[in-house]
Amino acid sequence: MADGLSSPLSAPPAVETEVMTINIGPHHPATHGVLRLVVDLEGEVVRDLKPVIGYVHTGIEKSCEDKSYWKVIPFVERMDYVSFFFQMEAFCGAVERLVDLEIPPRAKYLRMIFLELNRIHSHLVWLGTTALDLGAISMLWYCFRERERILDLFEMATGQRMHTRYFQVGGVIEDIPVGFEEKLRKFIADMPVRVGQYEALLDRNEVFLQRTKGTGIVPRERLLELGVTGPLLRAAGEPWDMRKTFDYLAYPEMDFKIPVGTVGDNYDRYRVRLAEIVESVRIVEQSLDALPEGPFIADDRKYVLPPRSELPTSMESLIHHFKLVTEGYRVAPGEVYYAIESPRGELGCFVLADGSAKPARVHFRDPSFINLQAFKDMAVDTYVADMIVSLGMLDPILGGVDR
Amino acid sequence: MPDAPGLELIRGEIEQDHPGAILDTSFDRGQATLVVDSEQVLEVLRWLCDAPGQGYRFLSSLHAADYLPATPRFAVHYELLNRNRVERLRVKALLADPSAGPVTAGDPPPPPVAKASSGVGSPTAPPAEGLPEIDSCVELFPTADFQEREVFDFFGIVFRGHPDLTRILLPEDYVGWPQRRDFPVGGEPVTFTYNERQYG
Amino acid sequence: MRDRQLRARDMLRGDLEGEELERYVEEKVVVTRFEEMLNWSRANSMFPLSFGLACCAIEGIPMSAVTARYDIARFGAEAGRASPRQADMIILSGRVSIKMAPVVRRLYDQMLEPKWAISMGACSSSGGMFSNYAVVQGADKFMPIDVHIPGCPPRPEAVLYGFTKLQRKIMGNPDQGWRQRYNAAGTEEWARGGPASTPSPEAVEAYEVARELARA
Ligand code: SF4
Numbered sequence: 001m002a003d004g005l006s007s008p009l010s011a012p013p014a015v016e017t018e019v020m021t022i023n024i025g026p027h028h029p030a031t032h033g034v035l036r037l038v039v040d041l042e043g044e045v046v047r048d049l050k051p052v053i054g055y056v057h058t059g060i061e062k063s064c065e066d067k068s069y070w071k072v073i074p075f076v077e078r079m080d081y082v083s084f085f086f087q088m089e090a091f092c093g094a095v096e097r098l099v100d101l102e103i104p105p106r107a108k109y110l111r112m113i114f115l116e117l118n119r120i121h122s123h124l125v126w127l128g129t130t131a132l133d134l135g136a137i138s139m140l141w142y143c144f145r146e147r148e149r150i151l152d153l154f155e156m157a158t159g160q161r162m163h164t165r166y167f168q169v170g171g172v173i174e175d176i177p178v179g180f181e182e183k184l185r186k187f188i189a190d191m192p193v194r195v196g197q198y199e200a201l202l203d204r205n206e207v208f209l210q211r212t213k214g215t216g217i218v219p220r221e222r223l224l225e226l227g228v229t230g231p232l233l234r235a236a237g238e239p240w241d242m243r244k245t246f247d248y249l250a251y252p253e254m255d256f257k258i259p260v261g262t263v264g265d266n267y268d269r270y271r272v273r274l275a276e277i278v279e280s281v282r283i284v285e286q287s288l289d290a291l292p293e294g295p296f297i298a299d300d301r302k303y304v305l306p307p308r309s310e311l312p313t314s315m316e317s318l319i320h321h322f323k324l325v326t327e328g329y330r331v332a333p334g335e336v337y338y339a340i341e342s343p344r345g346e347l348g349c350f351v352l353a354d355g356s357a358k359p360a361r362v363h364f365r366d367p368s369f370i371n372l373q374a375f376k377d378m379a380v381d382t383y384v385a386d387m388i389v390s391l392g393m394l395d396p397i398l399g400g401v402d403r
Numbered sequence: 404m405p406d407a408p409g410l411e412l413i414r415g416e417i418e419q420d421h422p423g424a425i426l427d428t429s430f431d432r433g434q435a436t437l438v439v440d441s442e443q444v445l446e447v448l449r450w451l452c453d454a455p456g457q458g459y460r461f462l463s464s465l466h467a468a469d470y471l472p473a474t475p476r477f478a479v480h481y482e483l484l485n486r487n488r489v490e491r492l493r494v495k496a497l498l499a500d501p502s503a504g505p506v507t508a509g510d511p512p513p514p515p516v517a518k519a520s521s522g523v524g525s526p527t528a529p530p531a532e533g534l535p536e537i538d539s540c541v542e543l544f545p546t547a548d549f550q551e552r553e554v555f556d557f558f559g560i561v562f563r564g565h566p567d568l569t570r571i572l573l574p575e576d577y578v579g580w581p582q583r584r585d586f587p588v589g590g591e592p593v594t595f596t597y598n599e600r601q602y603g
Numbered sequence: 604m605r606d607r608q609l610r611a612r613d614m615l616r617g618d619l620e621g622e623e624l625e626r627y628v629e630e631k632v633v634v635t636r637f638e639e640m641l642n643w644s645r646a647n648s649m650f651p652l653s654f655g656l657a658c659c660a661i662e663g664i665p666m667s668a669v670t671a672r673y674d675i676a677r678f679g680a681e682a683g684r685a686s687p688r689q690a691d692m693i694i695l696s697g698r699v700s701i702k703m704a705p706v707v708r709r710l711y712d713q714m715l716e717p718k719w720a721i722s723m724g725a726c727s728s729s730g731g732m733f734s735n736y737a738v739v740q741g742a743d744k745f746m747p748i749d750v751h752i753p754g755c756p757p758r759p760e761a762v763l764y765g766f767t768k769l770q771r772k773i774m775g776n777p778d779q780g781w782r783q784r785y786n787a788a789g790t791e792e793w794a795r796g797g798p799a800s801t802p803s804p805e806a807v808e809a810y811e812v813a814r815e816l817a818r819a
Contacts, residue, residue: 026706029653029685033660034703054572055703056657059589059737061557062581066588066735075732081658097432125661144670162658162756227462227546245489334431337482337493339463348464348482360584365464365482373549399657402572402700573737574702581736590734 017042026055030133030388033398044383049376053369057402064362068328069095070169072362076349077163079364080400082125085111085118086342088167090349091362093248094338095169098331098353099303106294107171108250109287113184114154114166115249116280116287120191121150122343123273127198130270130392134211139201146194149187156180170304171297184288191281195274202270212266216378216390220264226377227370230345232394235272236264242341253290254283269393276343303329328357344368344395364403368396405490410435413492416454421446426497434493441479441496445538448494451483452543459483459492462544467554471584475499477535477560498560502533539565557582639775645691645717646773649766652690653683654710657697659724662756664694673759678766687713692769694762695748698726699739711746719769722748723762725755 025036034055040048060079064072076091077084089111096103103111128143151161157176158164166172202208220236233240241258243251259275261268298304305324306317331353339348345367354360375394379387405413407430414425414437424447427438439447451459463482470476477498484491539562540547551562552571559580562568570577579586655665662668665683668675675681684690687710699707711720722742725731728751730740742748749772752765 026703027654027687027710034656034706054570054574055700055706056698057572057700057702057737058657058698058733059581059735060733062586062588062737063733063735065584078658078732081661100432125666129666140666141671144667145672148667148670148672161758162662224461225545227544240486335436335468335480336432336434337464337480337491346463350464350466350468350480350482352468352470354470360470361468361582363464363466363468365466369549369553370546373546572702577701587736588734589736590730590738591740593729593734 019047026052031391032129032396035391035396035398035401039384039387041384044385046379046382046384046387049379049387051372051375053372053398053401055402056398058399060403061362061364064359066358068357069331069359070324070328072359073167073169074163074165076362076364077165078399079403080342080344080347080366080368080397081162082122082397083118083343083347083400084163085114085167086340086347087349087364088165089115089249090338090340090342090347090364091351092167092169093340094336094349094351095331097336097338098334098351099169099329101170101298101300101303103171103298104295105250105292106175106296107298109291110172110176110296111167112249112251112254112287113284113291114157114172116283117150117153119280119343120277121147123277124150126273126343126392126395127270130389130395131202131208133388133392134208136202136205136208139198142194142198142201146191149190153180153184153187156183168297168304170300171295173297175296181288184284188281188285188288192278195277199274209267211385211389212270212393214263214265214267215382215386216266216269216393217264218374218377222377223264223374226374228345228374230341230343230367230371231269231272231276232371232374233345234258235261235268237262242339242346246339248338248340250287251283254286256280256283256286266389266393330355330357331359339365342367344397344400345371364400366400366403368398368400369403372396372401405435405492406430407435410437410492413437413451413457417447417450420450434491436493436495438495438497441498441537444479444481444494444496445540445543448481448483448540448543451492451494457485458487459485459490461486462540462546463491465540465544465547465550465554467558467560467582469558469582469584477558479537479554479560481540496537498535498537500535534559534561536561536563538563539568541565556580559583642774646770647679649678649680649719649770650682650684650689650691651680652687652693652710652714653685654693655696656699656703657726659696659726659756662759663696663723663762665696668759668762673763675763675766678763678770680766687711688715690714691717692719692721694721694723695727695742696723698724698731698733699742700737701739704739704745707742708745719749719773720746721750721752721765721769723752723765724757725753728753731755 020041022039022041023036024039025031026034031037036052036055038050038052039046060075064075067075073088073091076087079087124143124147128140131139154164155161157180158166218236220238223233223236224238229240237260239258239260244258256279259272259279261272301320306320310317311321333353333355335350335352337348337350339346346365347367348365350361350363350365351359352361371394375391378390378394382390410428410430414428417425421443424440424443425437426440429436429438437447451457461484463484465479465481467477467479470478475497477500479496479498481494482491483494537560539551541551549571551565552568554560555562555568556570556572557580569575573581651664653665655663660666664675667673669681669683691714693711693714695707722728726733726738727742730738734740739745750765750769752761754761
């Protein structure tokens with residue numbers, strides 16, 4: 001913001017103004033879903049703000065209590081609908097820890113490939129829609145061009161574009177098909193170039209720079225107090241990434257960097273996410289190179305469906321299959337909290353088992369839900385226009401917020 | 404994660420400062436849990452946060468669970484994280500159901516389309532009697548704000564001292580605590596030819 | 604092309620006569636009813652409300668279906684309107700929770716006639732997999748829906764297909780679906796009592812009221 005403009009933000013204006021309460025949403029093109037904001041405005045400056053959420057509350061956690069473990073997977077996918085693979089991983093990982101099941105190395109690498117592709121996908125959707133809010137409509141078209149290619153890959157391996165139900169307790173449901181690797185290699189060769197093109201489009205765009213630089217700053221300590229994780233925290237200069245700190249899947253064997261920002265404004269948030277796309281591409285490439293041979297799902301008949309080919313010949317497999325499909329497996333009582341790094345921060349899954357074939361409680365610690373608390377700090381005492389930018393850069397997915 | 408002996412050390416130290424605060428510990432599937440007295444949970448959290456050598460300063464998640472046939476019935480879980488040592492610790496505060504006695508079926512679910520609630524932030528009337536209560540930790544961890552509201556919304560657990568304890572995800576005029584185990588899942592049966600008699 | 608333009612000018616000047624004029628009129632002029640023309644233009648220049656509810660929104664009109672690969676502009680519905688007062692069509696893309704249902708209804712009421720509604724995805728058509736306390740089991744419980752698109756989420760192609768069905772419906776030429784193709788009219792299943800059952804007293808009353816209003 002130019003100096004002349006910044007005065008009404010801090011000092012109370014000389015003329016007496018009235019505080020007006022404005023309702024934004026739940027249907028509003030710039031709220032990324034059905035978020036409702038009740039904003040107190042003084043002129044054009046936001047003085048107070050209250051997010052009202054719950055408009056897509058779906059009761060998923062309650063529905064999960066009514067389903068056997070393997071039927072819960074499609075439910076949890078539909079929470080944060082842009083990063084479906086992460087939900088699956090959080091839930092399957094939690095159940096694997098509950099039943100103490102080790103997944104084979106190939107499954108770990110396959111999971112990593114899909115998780116990182118999903119991270120790219122999520123950031124692309126974020127970039128397209130946020131740039132759209134800022135008036136850069138063409139970005140939506142370019143981002144969705146690449147997104148379609150990722151979805152093609154998902155469809156090729158899993159049969160569905162979104163909500164794939166690919167991860168299973170114990171591994172993944174199928175191996176990748178012939179031709180997948182070639183297509184994926186083509187994609188990861190292209191993607192860094194595309195990121196360069198996005199940067200070329202946005203980084204020298206005066207409007208974009210003016211609106212993002214120096215807006216929506218929240219100090220790092222405050223972010224930590226508010227429990228914010230993910231790119232928002234990293235943009236404020238805190239190198240906290242659960243892929244590095246916790247040991248899950250095969251991330252410790254991967255070589256990648258954690259992009260961090262310096263100022264913590266909206267521009268840093270944008271840069272961090274773009275840099276993360278490039279790092280994700282590197283992870284995909286490394287896991288593809290190191291993809292070990294072997295089974296793609298654990299061989300424990302108590303929890304894992306027997307392969308289709310065995311069903312006509314083996315009575316035992318048939319019985320296992322029947323038992324698993326009709327009743328599901330029982331899990332000894334216990335509780336587990338398993339957290340992974342989703343595109344928006346720490347995604348935790350808490351599963352409470354009571355000894356039956358259905359979980360007694362499935363709770364998701366969704367990063368969008370927690371991060372949304374920082375929105376007030378980001379937007380108060382800025383202009384309405386900056387509030388919209390901050391909301392875009394916060395990247396809340398309302399399905400995840402409301403569950 | 405602190406390992407099992409580490410957990411006992413923590414327990415011992417807390418018991419010196421706050422006798423009787425820790426009811427139990429458990430170390431299950433690699434995850435350490437302190438079961439604390441719900442009246443002293445705030446002291447324990449503060450101790451874990453500030454005591455030298457501890458520093459569990461990041462509250463990852465706060466959620467509740469309903470262990471229905473068991474007593475005490477509810478528990479609020481605090482997933483604490485020490486970001487320097489990369490250790491997680493779960494603090495679990497058990498809460499009895501004051502309206503106990505025979506298990507009552509949950510409040511009847513409202514009709515599918517509830518009335519629009521237009522007013523925002525109008526604080527609900529003081530929560531009804533018979534709800535379990537626990538101290539709010541918003542002062543200590545500002546991140547708990549939304550999560551405590553969510554727990555209140557779904558389980559009807561009242562957090563004493565929370566600045567704005569209202570329903571967060573459900574409509575404000577909703578009746579009932581849907582994630583309690585005795586609340587029906589709801590929904591509608593689908594009519595197929597075979598069950599036409601029953602529902603049709 | 605040039606030739607035709609010349610001929611058009613000729614006709615306007617009155618130079619075309621007799622057989623030439625006849626032929627020209629036969630080639631160039633389509634006779635139709637005004638109503639049909641109106642419907643044709645309505646169907647082909649639709650202003651959808653850019654409104655998304657949940658996962659389906661990403662595959663549907665606000666996003667994927669508008670972008671380059673699927674490009675709903677081919678069917679004349681790319682101009683999403685943010686305000687319901689300017690929109691002709693609402694696509695319910697996602698699950699409708701009990702908290703959202705009054706809002707959706709209000710949006711629908713604010714749209715100007717004539718208006719159409721598409722329910723996209725299993726959730727808004729029937730509640731989908733979420734048969735629980737929080738989700739309205741089917742959007743047609745609280746508003747009229749013209750076309751249901753199945754899928755979870757439906758592919759963008761499915762959205763386009765559903766949209767073309769709606770276009771045919773608007774043009775007064777609605778698609779009867781498979782029942783027509785397989786000669787199976789009359790096999791519809793009816794909930795509660797079947798087509799011959801008598802309407803409830805409330806329905807009769809509401810119908811009377813509506814007729815009163817229409818007469819006034
Ligand atoms: S139909 Fe499926 S994809 Fe669409 S909103 Fe419902 S759960 Fe999401």
